[in-house]
Amino acid sequence: xxxxxxxxxxxxxxxxxxxxxxxxxxxxxxxxxxxxxxxxxxxxxxxxxxxxxxxxxxxxxxxxxxxxxxxxxxxxxxxxxxxxxxxxxxxxxxxxxxxxxxxxxxxxxxxxxxxxxxxxxxxxxxxxxxxxxxxxxxxxxxxxxxxxxxxxxxxxxxxxxxxxxxxxxxxxxxxxxxxxxxxxxxxxxxxxxxxxxxxxxxxxxxxxxxxxxxxxxxxxxxxxxxxxxxxxxxxxxxxxxxxxxxxxxxxxxxxxxxxxxxxxxxxxxxxxxxxxxxxxxxxxxxxxxxxxxxxxxxxxxxxxxxxxxxxxxxxxxxxxxxxxxxxxxxxxxxxxxxxxxxxxxxxxxxxxxxxxxxxxxxxxxxxxxxxxxxxxxxxxxxxxxxxxxxxxxxxxxxxx
Ligand SMILES: Cc1ncc(COP(=O)(O)O)c(C=O)c1O
Numbered sequence: 061x062x063x064x065x066x067x068x069x070x071x072x073x074x075x076x077x078x079x080x081x082x083x084x085x086x087x088x089x090x091x092x093x094x095x096x097x098x099x100x101x102x103x104x105x106x107x108x109x110x111x112x113x114x115x116x117x118x119x120x121x122x123x124x125x126x127x128x129x130x131x132x133x134x135x136x137x138x139x140x141x142x143x144x145x146x147x148x149x150x151x152x153x154x155x156x157x158x159x160x161x162x163x164x165x166x167x168x169x170x171x172x173x174x175x176x177x178x179x180x181x182x183x184x185x186x187x188x189x190x191x192x193x194x195x196x197x198x199x200x201x202x203x204x205x206x207x208x209x210x211x212x213x214x215x216x217x218x219x220x221x222x223x224x225x226x227x228x229x230x231x232x233x234x235x236x237x238x239x240x241x242x243x244x245x246x247x248x249x250x251x252x253x254x255x256x257x258x259x260x261x262x263x264x265x266x267x268x269x270x271x272x273x274x275x276x277x278x279x280x281x282x283x284x285x286x287x288x289x290x291x292x293x294x295x296x297x298x299x300x301x302x303x304x305x306x307x308x309x310x311x312x313x314x315x316x317x318x319x320x321x322x323x324x325x326x327x328x329x330x331x332x333x334x335x336x337x338x339x340x341x342x343x344x345x346x347x348x349x350x351x352x353x354x355x356x357x358x359x360x361x362x363x364x365x366x367x368x369x370x371x372x373x374x375x376x377x378x379x380x381x382x383x384x385x386x387x388x389x390x391x392x393x394x395x396x397x398x399x400x401x402x403x404x405x406x407x408x409x410x411x412x413x414x415x416x417x418x419x420x421x422x423x424x425x426x427x428x429x430x431x432x433x434x435x436x437x438x439x440x441x442x443x444x445x446x447x448x449x450x451x452x453x454x455x456x457x458x459x460x
Contacts, residue, residue: 061241062308062429064301071296081292084272090295097302098247101215102222102230106256108248109295110263113211113233115288116246117145120207120229121179122262122285123248123255126151129399130178132207135164136375136412137367137419138183142209143378147386150394151178154405155375157412161333162186162344162367162422165414166194173198176403179205184213184223185373186424187239187339188332192218192226199227207231211246214239215305217337224249229259234294239308239339240301242294254280263288311429312340315436319343319427322440326447330422343425350420352450359449361442363426368419375412382407 071090080087091109098107110116126132130151134142137158146153154172159165164182180199182190190208199206206227210216214232216223224230229252232238234245248259257278261268262285268274269282313336320329320343330344347353350368357364371377380386384395384404394400425443428435 061236062239062312063304064241064297067300067303068297071300072293075292075296078292082271083289083291083295084274085292088292088296090292090299091290094295094299094302095247097299098249101302101305102225102249104225104230104249105251106249106253108256108259108263109290109298110246110248110288111290111294112244112288113209113231113235113238113246114141114145114148115263116231116233116248117142117181117207117209117211118148118286119259119263119288120231120248120250120255121145121149121151123250123252123257123259124179124205124207124228125258126178128394128397129176131172131174131176131403133164133169133172133177133180135181135183135185136415137162137373138181138185138209139211140372140378140381141211142181142183143375143381146181147381147394150397150400152176152394152400152404153381155407155410155412157414158418159191159414160346160418161191161331162188162418163190163333164195166191166198169195170198173202173204177202177204179207181207181209182227183209183211184216184339186342186344186367187213187216188342188344189213189216189218189223189334189337191333196226205229212238212341213339215309216339218334219337223337225251228252229255234298234301239312239341240298240305242297242301245290245294245298246288261285308429309339312427313338314340315429315431316340316343316427318433318436319425319440319443322436323443323447326444340427340429343427345423345425346418347421347423347450353421353423355450356446357423359442359446360423360425360439361446362439363428364423365426366420367422367424368416374415374419375407376416378407 265285
């Protein structure tokens with residue numbers, strides 16, 4: 061969360077005073093207005109507010125018609141929700157390694173494609189844009205859909221297009237830790253009417269037919285789904301957050317650029333697939349080994365961490381997936397469905413060496429949009445001092 065305050069407080073007060081907190085109402089229409097702003101901002105035909113990023117991912121997969129017998133490719137470095145959404149749709153997640161940009165390697169994804177592969181989920185982790193040209197080429201050549209997980213990259217872009225709006229569908233998250241937030245929340249964006257209609261039914265199947273005229277233009281038949289319906293308070297907060305999004309991104313990028321210029325001669329910064337579209341939340345510094353990364357991390361005097369320490373963001377911590385427990389009741393478990401059972405990956409024994417190696421020798425420096433020039437100077441001095449104190453920085457090794 062970066063910037064939240066009076067505008068959001070006033071918006072919430074207006075909703076409460078209207079006494080209409082439910083999404084369908086005759087008063088404020090906050091959800092409708094927020095979805096309209098989202099469509100405009102992301103340049104998409106359809107936007108659906110839901111209660112979480114995972115809700116958006118699962119609704120999108122259902123909308124795409126993914127289910128038992130299908131394989132969906134996910135990167136080894138992403139929050140566990142990406143893989144769990146695939147299981148929620150009844151399909152099998154197939155894990156692939158990342159590359160030096162921390163995002164899915166299109167080359168490694170290509171090796172896992174087979175006739176069962178129906179979808180690829182590139183994840184714009186930490187706001188780093190995936191190599192969408194390569195992923196799109198791969199998907200087009202093989203007739204596979206793309207669901208962009210932009211949950212950590214609200215508003216970022218790749219070659220001028222917003223992340224989430226490039227593939228067949230995109231998922232955004234607005235939980236507390238994201239670029240914009242309503243405490244919890246998510247959105248599905250797409251240009252595909254069918255994906256939207258099925259997701260609409262799935263995300264609110266118990267209420268969709270009974271409140272308002274939500275199914276007026278929908279041609280897909282109703283089916284039983286689940287409940288990820290948003291509410292007017294969340295939508296009102298998000299509307300204000302969306303209005304702030306581009307300023308937040310502008311300042312994050314400006315500060316990341318300034319820090320990069322100051323420390324770039326001393327530290328090795330990881331490459332980006334599109335530094336202009338990168339969200340700017342994170343400056344990744346890479347080292348020769350984990351020991352150097354830890355030493356640097358402990359002494360730079362600014363918010364940072366080693367991504368290897370982020371638990372459920374790394375495949376080897378995805379216990380329920382690794383142990384193939386896809387549901388509480390075995391009969392409901394996609395890992396036991398006959399359509400899936402004969403092609404399950406051996407998750408526990410598969411290795412994704414780039415992921416574990418790169419994440420262990422990387423330090424993510426967390427950028428703040430509200431840093432002043434003085435803050436940036438001070439921070440850079442601390443970083444330069446820490447970097448010079450290391451005897452075996454990757455950059456120094458590389459330059460030998
Ligand atoms: C990459 C990624 N995908 C999906 C999610 C799920 O989002 P939510 O927590 O809103 O369900 C997250 C949340 O942290 C995430 O980081």
